[in-house]
Amino acid sequence: MSNNNVNEVTMMNLLLLLSLLTLSVTCHGFQNSPQRRWPPLSSSSSSTLHSSTTTDDNITTKDVLSLSSIRSTLIRQEETIIFALIERAQFRRNEVVYQKGGVPGLGWPVGAVRSENEEEDEELSFLDFMLIGTVSYICGCCKTDSMLMIYVYINKLYFTQEVLHSAVRRYESIEEHAFFPSKLPKRTNSLSTLDYPDLLSQDADTNGLNWNPILYNKYLNLIVPAIAAKGDDEQYGSTVLADINVLQALSKRIHYGKFVAESKYRSDPDGFQKLVDAGDADGVMKLLTNEKVEEQVLTRARLKATTYGREPLLAAMPKVHSNAGDSATAIIASAAAMAVVAACEAVQNTAEETLKGKVDPGMIEAIYKQLIIPMTKDVEVAYLFMRCGREPPEEYSCDRMSLDVVELEPRKIS
């Protein structure tokens, strides 16, 4: 690729960043406008803190989950996902975490139930140990193959997390999906049921579509090997917690496809009904696909990954004590300078950086391009079929991708 092209891409990214900057300036203006919806945080001065509440102080679940809030959440989720991936990439693959006796000398966790045949208790994986402290341990599904071990043991961790979280209504939210819904007990406490806004269909099976099985599979088999360096660094507990953060962030992201699908359905119910009646999944997929928007998502993911994965140019930061106008200008200038460096870096392919605990921005883009976007669209197609009263075609079931991905390939910009 010629230098010209590199410059063009860099310019494109720069323009995008500048428009983001402009946007934040606009938002700032909005916050200061008299018609703002929320009172600023600083308004709770000590005199008003304990005085009577106004109707503005309390809002409901329905207010929080509007369609416009969902759009902004979708963009904010990119940060959550990218930071979670960067966190996981700090650690090596650490396969020993999943091996029985891989970390010897842990002893038996305090308070844990011992199995009837105590000999079975002698050796634990590190992850077992973390888990046993919180749930009574049921063995019986340990396999020697390390990938299967990962599955089985994270499964138990989810069990713990998800039982607890389900007791406080997590999976009653239209935004949340459990990885092991069949293992969750019915909630018996007396917390009230929250009233969610009418953003999905009225049908529980349609709303309940759960794509975590295939997400889980692709995370273990493609994402972990792609972002974590081979080998071991002894940071086992942190590794597992980082895994959970990534999985939950990705799960939330791909299931937002349901909100998108519902809003598309409402804009053209007859169009979708016709396609579904004809069993035309490709036609539905085509109606859902907006290549321009997808390209924007990819560019943004790549740029954000480059920006967050690097040290800020502290030397270029202005001193804060200068007068307000000057310092605002200087901060914008230095942010722009940093953005240029990030943009230049984003168009270079730096796969070898992964070895230094940094995620290749091209790999994060690939995760979006090959997994997140396609899975979101699979969720959308399945949702739309169900919405129109028909089972989705087999290739849109939740344990597979309609177009299977067996390897992540960062896009070469060269």
Ligand SMILES: *[C@@H]1O[C@H](CO)[C@@H](O)[C@H](O)[C@H]1NC(C)=O
């Ligand atoms: C706001 O919520 C609090 C806590 O539930 C409640 O005590 C208060 O009365 C509510 N205020 C209004 C105006 O509804």
